[in-house]
Amino acid sequence: MLTQLQEEKVFKDPVHHSIYVQDMTIWKLINTPEFQRLRRIRQLGTSYLTFHGAEHSRFSHSLGVYEITRKIISQFERNGFTDWPQEEKLLSLCAALLHDVGHGPFSHSLEQIFHTDHEQWTCDIILGQTEVNRVLRDVDPQFPDKVASVICKKYEKPIVVSLVSSQMDADRMDYLLRDAYFTGVNYGTFDLDRILRVLRPYKGKIVVKESGMHAVEDYLMSRYQMYWQVYFHPVTRSSEIVLRQILRRASELHKEGYEFGFMLPPIRGLLEGSISLRHYLKLDEAMLQTAFGQWQEEKDELLSDLCGRFLNRQLYKYVQLEQQDSSWLDEIKQEWRQIGLNPDYHMEVDTPMDSPYDVYKPGTLPDGKEKPPILLLDDQEQLTEISVKSDIIQSIAGLQRGKYYIYYPEENVLPHAHKLSSDTRKKLSI
Amino acid sequence: MLTQLQEEKVFKDPVHHSIYVQDMTIWKLINTPEFQRLRRIRQLGTSYLTFHGAEHSRFSHSLGVYEITRKIISQFERNGFTDWPQEEKLLSLCAALLHDVGHGPFSHSLEQIFHTDHEQWTCDIILGQTEVNRVLRDVDPQFPDKVASVICKKYEKPIVVSLVSSQMDADRMDYLLRDAYFTGVNYGTFDLDRILRVLRPYKGKIVVKESGMHAVEDYLMSRYQMYWQVYFHPVTRSSEIVLRQILRRASELHKEGYEFGFMLPPIRGLLEGSISLRHYLKLDEAMLQTAFGQWQEEKDELLSDLCGRFLNRQLYKYVQLEQQDSSWLDEIKQEWRQIGLNPDYHMEVDTPMDSPYDVYKPGTLPDGKEKPPILLLDDQEQLTEISVKSDIIQSIAGLQRGKYYIYYPEENVLPHAHKLSSDTRKKLSI
């Protein structure tokens, strides 16, 4: 099923040094317009407004996930582990490469406002009338379905699914390393080589040799640090809030029949909740940014102001609250109106519930969404869930701490500060 | 003149680890829309199509140049060197930060087609009706003029100019390190700390302590490697050719009165050669990419094809030629026409003259454009031009080698290969 390239292709990659492509199908998938489109979508959405180095694209991350998967399988093959189904190599590599192909621009914000689902788009791209689908069908007419079922976690062999989707999958390993590299923080760096060396296929699962326990601890701690230092950074949250408000306002205006000075069909499709695959594939960050640039000149002041804030990085200020204080929140909305602000847009409270996050949690949840636990394999071929043996992981499993923040446009508030209650002024440190 | 920030601001930077802002003017400049706009312009133009990590922006490079300048001055101050004019600190820092503020999207290609000049735009931004100008005027009404004169290399104190513009200036030091980091090649890495330590202000110049000679050799070799491995990479050249052809075709069509399905005022201004500062500041890579995406559906097939090539990375193939062979080049144009191709667009020869480059050349050129040489300061306070003492630098000074390449759309040629002359087929390895 694999058609080897005459000479392997090498991509220079800052994280993995080199990425090796040995199979013709992979090479062709990379060169499809749908995959090249990922170059125009940043891996970390608006995080570049907090960490200026974080400009890297989903294209490079997708190559990285492919490369880690390739290395894992290569280790399995080199050691001749019989629990690894060798015939699933190409399927695994394709699923790894394509797992994020359905992501749109600023995906998480988009999905919140327009209720789209990047995983669904991924399947649509794999199964629809696309170049990706054509390349996959050349392997076998059933091949697109198989690739989609791996990505949707429905494939019959869980070991293949777990390569791309588990507590310690190729996806997470690549993004932790890559995001750390490009942001420049040095928390996300764990010993990838060592982890790759201690993985074992075992009775339909991928498990970890017990001697690798400390390396897994280190990986989980990296995850913890990256979440708090990068992914949940309040400045990034602020930029996401402004972005979501732009999208929300545009949607609202569109519903009201507002006539935009600048509009393009994919954006209209988005606002109407009926975007086609062809248009979705046109939608990239460049298009949204161009729209925001043009909308700066819209007559709707709210939209215009929000777009300028996003492009010029004049974000909302944030203040940490001791705790949720619903009576004060009601009150502040009132005060906001009194000073001419719109509480639906000019403030937002970010609660821990908005960032549910576990460093690691063993056991499955009722909704079945939980990823399977990390298992250690000892010399006696016994499997043990890792937190049983690792005190560190036991300590942090299920740990959850969130902070309450309130976000608002400081420039609009300050001139009216004297009209605010003393309680509000104190809480906002004005 | 410097107004210190209450607490210094720190930007996390992957190359310099941290970038420190201690002065209020610098902080305000960074937050102007004109400077924030640099986030939307890639430092290396189309190089991301060759090195997928090279997505970094001119914003991060500009901060890096500022930081290196800050470190150099800080070293001068710490050592109490009297040849350094202390009162020029803020001016130097502002010039370093703003030296690239006039760059547009895909600057070098744009300038070739539309004859714009980013240095002129930089001065326009500094002197025109902008936020940058307003912040600089707050320092002193004459301050914008001074900053502009440093960037245009006309400032009365050459030592200030040379910080930002010389054979070994903060600009070059940052981009070599930064471009190496983001592309992932490891050629560009020289010992910045050591070089910063051996710089000395001396009689109106910045010179190098003789003990630092080997560090300078290493820096020049990095430059050499980065030029050949990254900046002149033939795939990057190919993408620039496709990009320039898009711009050329659009310009041609516009002159012919062609009605574009998608057009925006800044692009129209560009095509007409009369773009205003306000529109120039709107012009970013997102806007051009959005236009290219829309132009894929133009009825002009040439424009549509070129735009698709650029966005989907279906670039022109390249073949190295032994030497310029003008009679064959005439002949191939003829053959191109016979197989239905347009030799004005479907082929391009890249000659060494198109990439003039010296690793290092001492002495000034007639046009006065040449940057001053690197001088070594020995224990007896004698200055010597570095190639006199360094055999390595003497060997490579003035070295120039170029390669001839021909670029063309392979997919359009292959079906007609049998109609080409045997000479052409051999030269193109068809």
Add this chain to the structure above:
Amino acid sequence: MLTQLQEEKVFKDPVHHSIYVQDMTIWKLINTPEFQRLRRIRQLGTSYLTFHGAEHSRFSHSLGVYEITRKIISQFERNGFTDWPQEEKLLSLCAALLHDVGHGPFSHSLEQIFHTDHEQWTCDIILGQTEVNRVLRDVDPQFPDKVASVICKKYEKPIVVSLVSSQMDADRMDYLLRDAYFTGVNYGTFDLDRILRVLRPYKGKIVVKESGMHAVEDYLMSRYQMYWQVYFHPVTRSSEIVLRQILRRASELHKEGYEFGFMLPPIRGLLEGSISLRHYLKLDEAMLQTAFGQWQEEKDELLSDLCGRFLNRQLYKYVQLEQQDSSWLDEIKQEWRQIGLNPDYHMEVDTPMDSPYDVYKPGTLPDGKEKPPILLLDDQEQLTEISVKSDIIQSIAGLQRGKYYIYYPEENVLPHAHKLSSDTRKKLSI
């Protein structure tokens, strides 16, 4: 009190890149025979037998501790923090540089067998008839006493003591980074720059700005990983056991009046428990290794065998035990005798009690040995012990897990395996 060097001296250091010496006293201290002697004593004792890169000396570590201390103080001075007693700079730097000057070869093993105390030797060197003492007295006749009192943690200003000795002192920060660098593991790497930036002198203590909490978490996790992956590595423990047995056997023989084929006065002094300062300063790892090499030819077979084992790295095998099992340990000693082995030398059990270790523990212990806790300073200038705010640190504070291992010479046991009880064979996996 500080006499600046005309030009600062720079040591190239792989961990800190450069180490800067600006003061004449520091320069002179480095050049004393007592400090140069640290070049002949490895930082990690026998760890090089586990990690072959770990050949680095206490000389380089001592310079590193000096450099970190210098950087901390420099940050305090740059920010003009009034809680830092500026007049204590030279004292702090000298104490940092000299804090380990009393270490002998394979210090920890030596101290266990001969009950010497490196901290006592440090004071003897600082206060005795040495070059170090002479250089310190040149500053001020009382200066040696002050330096010694800082190192013995008795100096009147605790802030000075805490620079060199606390839960997060310059000593620990350097050794974690240095040991990680030279062993090649990448667990010990935390963000030193960031930690240095968030330290503050505050009311006689050194505290951490709250925004630096995550950086401290990362530092403590590095510590945890280094302990389990490097410092307590069972192969290193095995080499220490063999080393201690050599020393114990030599001591025993000496007491019995045994005539050694090779002996030198410092070693004799050690065996007799009455070594003079002059002889102690002669005692380095080279001398011990030379003795072991010569003792390979001693007629006492036990000593000869142990010396060969140490030099040729034929260490004792280790087997992890589920738990302490004293009845079996009594039994195995009996079995050992039956197969001609000496249970006093040919086996050793390593229990968790031998490696007491806390990642971090707030609060002082009854014996007063405990180092003060890490305190966070928030925006309201409130101090909070870090584990109150950090869930991660709360989870791991006080965590203690040890493993039981039994060590023995496998080669001597295997030929007699059939004579051992089945219980013993099973436990030893023979």
Add this chain to the structure above:
Amino acid sequence: MLTQLQEEKVFKDPVHHSIYVQDMTIWKLINTPEFQRLRRIRQLGTSYLTFHGAEHSRFSHSLGVYEITRKIISQFERNGFTDWPQEEKLLSLCAALLHDVGHGPFSHSLEQIFHTDHEQWTCDIILGQTEVNRVLRDVDPQFPDKVASVICKKYEKPIVVSLVSSQMDADRMDYLLRDAYFTGVNYGTFDLDRILRVLRPYKGKIVVKESGMHAVEDYLMSRYQMYWQVYFHPVTRSSEIVLRQILRRASELHKEGYEFGFMLPPIRGLLEGSISLRHYLKLDEAMLQTAFGQWQEEKDELLSDLCGRFLNRQLYKYVQLEQQDSSWLDEIKQEWRQIGLNPDYHMEVDTPMDSPYDVYKPGTLPDGKEKPPILLLDDQEQLTEISVKSDIIQSIAGLQRGKYYIYYPEENVLPHAHKLSSDTRKKLSI
């Protein structure tokens, strides 16, 4: 011939991250006393007195050379290159591992004074009554001879020899990277992965794919920088001079029948020029340092002073001379005698002839000692010597520059400075 280990062994290595041992013979060789002895011999001799991190041993370098050789062969096998004689794998690996096993302490200095030859000792160890020989004979009775012939460059298949000994062999690649890592300079870092990827076995030689030319340039520049910045550093030369003088003085005294207060058989063998293999294997840096420590108390003042200088790092001062000036050198010897110094010991001139060095030189020399040139293999399977195609390499090939330095004990000269001629005072900057 290869007996695979049940599970591959992994050494943690700071330079190569991991070193993999898959074959039983290699594992056994590493565990011989003769190979373990390399742990007690520093890779860079006295360089640790200049770069304090340079404490790394020939043991770690030997493992590194083995690992690079293993990687090269593994690449050849993975690509199925038929020009690589697969049956020579174990031979190549053993030769790589053992190529330096005959090195003694401070090898280069020792060889200069006592005219021993480490390559000869290597063969003696491989062919003599040693554990190494026993392990090799277990493979095949002729195997030791084959390994020795590879190391002596007489093996019938030059491709095997060139792996370990050529202009770009595994030996040089490891030591450049390793010495750069441990000294902390960042000149020695070239792209090993890339070089390993472009090597090809071709008609009995190892050649470089033309696309790898720039990587080779970078490697040669690293070599150039390491020579001038590290290997020929004047402080290291000074320490070697003091070391050689110790050995020369001891030899002289021994010839005169001087009775040493401390002597050991291997050192006596060395001084008498008749050291046996058994004694040579006992001779390590620890033994020499111990001797020097004891000799500090010898009644011969010259010997005692030199030993103290070496151990306490009170080296000779150096002054660069414009050029060799033989009449002045005659004169200064006279002056030295007048102030009571011994010109045979208290001064030494280091001339460029003492450090013959080429960055790279194509073509063989009359004595046949020259290593074969680096050949590029182009797409047409033509071989070209690299300096023909690389301007940079052409420029530096054969480049040779040396500096004259005079070394002398400054402390002994300064008190008598007024008695020296003005010419001498000027030249020595006194």
